[in-house]
Amino acid sequence: MLDKILYNTVLCQAYSPCGKYLVAGNIYGQLAVFDLDRILNPVVELLTSDYNKPKYKHNLESGNQICSLVTTDKFLIIGTVNEIYGWDWKAILSVKLSKPSWQIKISSKTSLEYIDVNSLWLSEDREKLLAGCGDNNVYIYNLEDRRQISVLSGHDDYVHSVHGKNDQIISSGEDGAVLLWDLRTAKSHNKIEPYKNNKVSRPDLGKWVGSASLSDDWIVCGGGPRLALWHLRSLDVTTVFDLPDHGIHVSYFHDDCVIASGAAKHLYQLSYSGEIRVELPVSATTVYSAVLKSNPNVLAIAGSSPEIDLCTSFNYRDQILHFR
Structure with missing residues (x-):
């Protein structure tokens, strides 16, 4: 019998509130919980082959793929197909998984039978949960009572990513659009379409935008079009990053850099001017998730592979985790 885990794809990851655990979700509806303390600070005398x-x-129970993860102090929030679940962290860090503490069913007016919850984002006040979905919509919920706001x-096509800064939200989709929204009014006030810009368009890879993120002054986004830095107020493209990729699925700001990856052999750390500061080799042929935490620094990189790369520095891989 074929070992399906060899063809595993990890779509999302999250850290526990204490920072001691990494959780990864895959296309088979499995959650893997890794003990980072045991992995990064092993006691040699107690080390086993499966560390x-x-x-x-x-x-x-559903067996549906786990599309997105986000964490609060109390809950691990899981976006899957048609539903969002909240599991108490105590349940996640137990041998056997109990029933979820709560769930939200996506109520769409479209005729789609299966709606993937592709992206989850928590507002900075931790009161609102945003879900970018396969029915082309972004849903906003009150996290306390799970009421749709x-x-x-x-x-015009399914949403790949949702991100925010203060009261501003950015979403990107398969339609090639990057939309800017005001969280207070739930209205879109600006749009960029990178595939229409000659500097970044790559018609052979399509118009889809796999990831878009905000800072106070900048937007970084990429997908079929090249990864590029856009000025938030003027919406002009400022820097086009020259990367040997075949599509971008991860992009975000960290300190004074841009972190990006996708269908490439590396995860990149880039300056705003376009300089490649670090090319970090990755195990996955396509990276779908790269989550970073501080104190201490840990970067976990996952995608189309049963292996997850763990780094405490951007310069090399410390460990390779096995989703088995």
């Missing part, structure tokens, strides 16, 4: 494998592995409708 870099999950401490716990949970299976969702509003729907951001403006994309």
Whole structure:
């Protein structure tokens, strides 16, 4: 029988509130929980051959793929197909997974039978949960009572990513649009379409935008079009990053740099002017998730591979975790 885990794809990752655990979700509806302290600070006398494998592995009852993860102090929030679940962290860090503490069913007016929750983002006040979905919408929920507050409708194809800064939200989609929204009014006030810009368009790779992120003054986004830095106020493209990629799925700001990866052999750390500061080799043929935490610094990189790269520095891989 074919070992399906060899063809594993990890779509999302999250750290526990204490920072001691990494959780990864895959296309088979499995959650792998890794004990970072045991992995990064091993006691040699107690070291076993499976130290870099999950401490716990949970299976969702539905078997649906785990598309997105986000964490609060109390809950691990899981976006899957048609539903969003909230599991108490105590349940996640147990041998057997209990029932979720709560769930939200996506109520769409479209005729789609299966709606993937592709991206989750928490507002900075931790009161609102935003979900970018496969029915072209971004849903906003009150996290305390899980009540739907509003729907951001403006994309013509499914939403790949949602991110925010203060009261400003950015979403990107398969339609090639990057939309800017005001969280207070739930209205879109600006749009860029990178595939229409000659500096960044790559018609052979398509118009889709796999990732878009905000800082106070900048937007970074990429997908079929090249990864590029756009000025937030003028919406002009400022820097086009010259990367040997075949599509971008991860892009965000960290300190004074841009972190990016996708269908490439590396994860990149880039200056705003376009300089490649670090090319970090990756195990996955396509990276779908690269999550970073501080104190201490840990970067986890995952995608189309049963292996997850763990780094405490941007210069090299410390460990390779095995989703088995």
